[in-house]
Amino acid sequence: MAHELKMSIEELEAFIDSEFPQVHHGGRSFAVEAVRPMGATVRLFYHDRHLRPGGTVSGPAMMSIADYAMYIAILAQLGPVALAVTTNLSINFLRKPEQADLIADCSLLKLGKRLAVAEVSLRSDGCEDVVAHVVGTYSIPPR
Amino acid sequence: MAHELKMSIEELEAFIDSEFPQVHHGGRSFAVEAVRPMGATVRLFYHDRHLRPGGTVSGPAMMSIADYAMYIAILAQLGPVALAVTTNLSINFLRKPEQADLIADCSLLKLGKRLAVAEVSLRSDGCEDVVAHVVGTYSIPPR
Amino acid sequence: MAHELKMSIEELEAFIDSEFPQVHHGGRSFAVEAVRPMGATVRLFYHDRHLRPGGTVSGPAMMSIADYAMYIAILAQLGPVALAVTTNLSINFLRKPEQADLIADCSLLKLGKRLAVAEVSLRSDGCEDVVAHVVGTYSIPPR
Amino acid sequence: MAHELKMSIEELEAFIDSEFPQVHHGGRSFAVEAVRPMGATVRLFYHDRHLRPGGTVSGPAMMSIADYAMYIAILAQLGPVALAVTTNLSINFLRKPEQADLIADCSLLKLGKRLAVAEVSLRSDGCEDVVAHVVGTYSIPPR
Numbered sequence: 277m278a279h280e281l282k283m284s285i286e287e288l289e290a291f292i293d294s295e296f297p298q299v300h301h302g303g304r305s306f307a308v309e310a311v312r313p314m315g316a317t318v319r320l321f322y323h324d325r326h327l328r329p330g331g332t333v334s335g336p337a338m339m340s341i342a343d344y345a346m347y348i349a350i351l352a353q354l355g356p357v358a359l360a361v362t363t364n365l366s367i368n369f370l371r372k373p374e375q376a377d378l379i380a381d382c383s384l385l386k387l388g389k390r391l392a393v394a395e396v397s398l399r400s401d402g403c404e405d406v407v408a409h410v411v412g413t414y415s416i417p418p419r
Numbered sequence: 420m421a422h423e424l425k426m427s428i429e430e431l432e433a434f435i436d437s438e439f440p441q442v443h444h445g446g447r448s449f450a451v452e453a454v455r456p457m458g459a460t461v462r463l464f465y466h467d468r469h470l471r472p473g474g475t476v477s478g479p480a481m482m483s484i485a486d487y488a489m490y491i492a493i494l495a496q497l498g499p500v501a502l503a504v505t506t507n508l509s510i511n512f513l514r515k516p517e518q519a520d521l522i523a524d525c526s527l528l529k530l531g532k533r534l535a536v537a538e539v540s541l542r543s544d545g546c547e548d549v550v551a552h553v554v555g556t557y558s559i560p561p562r
Numbered sequence: 563m564a565h566e567l568k569m570s571i572e573e574l575e576a577f578i579d580s581e582f583p584q585v586h587h588g589g590r591s592f593a594v595e596a597v598r599p600m601g602a603t604v605r606l607f608y609h610d611r612h613l614r615p616g617g618t619v620s621g622p623a624m625m626s627i628a629d630y631a632m633y634i635a636i637l638a639q640l641g642p643v644a645l646a647v648t649t650n651l652s653i654n655f656l657r658k659p660e661q662a663d664l665i666a667d668c669s670l671l672k673l674g675k676r677l678a679v680a681e682v683s684l685r686s687d688g689c690e691d692v693v694a695h696v697v698g699t700y701s702i703p704p705r
Numbered sequence: 706m707a708h709e710l711k712m713s714i715e716e717l718e719a720f721i722d723s724e725f726p727q728v729h730h731g732g733r734s735f736a737v738e739a740v741r742p743m744g745a746t747v748r749l750f751y752h753d754r755h756l757r758p759g760g761t762v763s764g765p766a767m768m769s770i771a772d773y774a775m776y777i778a779i780l781a782q783l784g785p786v787a788l789a790v791t792t793n794l795s796i797n798f799l800r801k802p803e804q805a806d807l808i809a810d811c812s813l814l815k816l817g818k819r820l821a822v823a824e825v826s827l828r829s830d831g832c833e834d835v836v837a838h839v840v841g842t843y844s845i846p847p848r
Contacts (some may be wrong), residue, residue: 298477334441335486335505336479343478362478363677364650364699366509366795368822368840370815385838386799390676391649391701393797395824395838409814409824411797411840413650413699415677506820507793507842509652511679511697513672528695529656533819534792534844536654538681538695552671552681554654554697556793556842558820584763621772621791622765629764648764652795 281311282355288348295358299344305337306344309379314387316349319401320378333373339365342396342410345382350392350414353384359417360392366411373407374400390416424454425498431491438501442487448480449487452522457530459492462544463521476516482508485539485553488525493535493557496527502560503535509554516550517543533559567597568641574634581644585630591623592630595665600673602635605687606664619659625651628682628696631668636678636700639670645703646678652697659693660686676702710740711784717777724787728773734766735773738808743816745778748830749807762802768794771825771839774811779821779843782813786845789821793842802836803829819845 283291285308292299299306309317320333320341343362350360379399386393396410426434428451435442442449452460463476463484486505493503522542529536539553569577571594578585585592595603606619606627629648636646665685672679682696712720714737721728728735738746749762749770772791779789808828815822825839 335508336483339482339508340479362512363679364509364511365478365482366507366652366840368507368814368842369505370822385797385835393649393799393838406814409822409840411795411838413797506822509697509795511671511699513679528654528692536656536695536792549671552679552697554652554695556654621794622769625768625794626765648798650795650797651764651768652793654793655791 281313281352283311283352285311288351291351291356295356306341308348311348311352314349314353314384316345316352316382318345318348318380318382320380322375322377331375333378335367335369338369338373338378338398338408339367339410341378341380342367342382342398342408343412345380345396346392346394346412346414349382349384349394350387350416353387354416357416357419360414362412363415364413368409369407370409371405371407373398374403376403377401378407388416392416424456424495426454426495428454431494434494434499438499449484451491454491454495457492457496457527459488459495459525461488461491461523461525463523465518465520474518476521478510478512481512481516481521481541481551482510482553484521484523485510485525485541485551486555488523488539489535489537489555489557492525492527492537493530493559496530497559500559500562503557505555506558507556511552512550513552514548514550516541517546519546520544521550531559535559567599567638569597569638571597574637577637577642581642592627594634597634597638600635600639600670602631602638602668604631604634604666604668606666608661608663618661619664621653621655624655624659624664624684624694625653625696627664627666628653628668628684628694629698631666631682632678632680632698632700635668635670635680636673636702639673640702643702643705646700648698649701650699654695655693656695657691657693659684660689662689663687664693674702678702710742710781712740712781714740717780720780720785724785735770737777740777740781743778743782743813745774745781745811747774747777747809747811749809751804751806761804762807764796764798767798767802767807767827767837768796768839770807770809771796771811771827771837772841774809774825775821775823775841775843778811778813778823779816779845782816783845786848788846789843791841792844794839795841796837796839798837800834800836802827803832805832806830807836817845821845
């Protein structure tokens, strides 16, 4: 199979801005860093104050960035599929993140007709240790 | 075993306000509705705008309220244990929530010396259907 | 909605015997105890030696009985759907089981057109404590 | 940190044979293929009839081999810790396995004083596709 991507970083960000402006509610928090066959890398800006009450990136913010990375990886592979929805997300919190941007690396483990399964590793920018690990499932609408 | 609770609703809310004011960052979002042996019920206010970008309660907000319900149930049982931390959280999204408060019912499945495991059912206020179901694990610090 | 069940205990067991005789490989291990709207109760016989190496019911045997309970609950609700398959299963091991039969109580949290999500509590026969807790997802084939 | 392993393949297999002979109940099913810093590779023999009722490797057998791979990776790192126990295991079934041995590659994501978290990818021998993906948690006894 030729793993040609259906959307570029620019197209992905334009699609999100147009279809899901609420992602950027309260300030632009996420940026797509890279897309590749069956994967994507996304950045969560540390400067976004409402994602780090208490000084460190919050659990729900980690879940958000992981979910976003999965959605971007699916979109890049399938093209605009606005109705794909998360059905399950399981997160293990491994270490306290640094006071830095968070980088989410997503790999699609399966991209079937009805379900996509992905794993995401979250790291503080510049660090090797995995801060949190996520596995999630998306339901893909019939096309 | 006598399941006497170590903290009342008022004591729980005072403890959170003092130790974790960041929970209420951006507006008071959560209220403890009830505590009982090995369980708690918590409410997420729908009026809190930053928890519902797009008009519906967001996935991360559901995760937050579930995590909060687990923490409250553990505190009520053990007394103030500020250092208990979530190690795993797995959420299944089942239905789109209503435009209403979200009610989180938590039951502790196990409260061991080192680990607590809990399940949480989320429902829109006034509805019977479970909107999301969460299972989570807390690590309990040595005492 | 009238929650009329599509299959009785006898029909469920006959269907399994005919379509999935491998379930009983090595001796009849499981029995359907009860079916009800959106739920089922299943028993794993302790006498089945190959499910309890080391004297206690093994983790994989707990997973098997939980998976079986979910499948029975789905079948009772939908009628014979041989092709429903487990896509995710998450198990928390809470306590060491007794040297006794294991009882699995399953509740369907959602039974959609494409996905079913269920939770299962496992208890040693005659005990109240939950030994293991399972949440699983089945993919339902198009009908 | 120098990631020196505490046990060789031979020592690991001798430890399992002596402490957990029940792993090999019904025939020797598993072999340790490799150990490395924070990881291990384990093989499940397809010829083991009782792991593949119905002709394909069963879900519980996949869970067993994944759990075994995690335990081996922990032992190699910590030395003999007979009392480490699985507290959570979450498995996503992605593809039907081939009629072949199953290879389980485990990476430890965290090895703390009290908890280890690992992920495991299962592949049919000779194939690249991941058949099932597992994330699990072990509780490590105080030392």
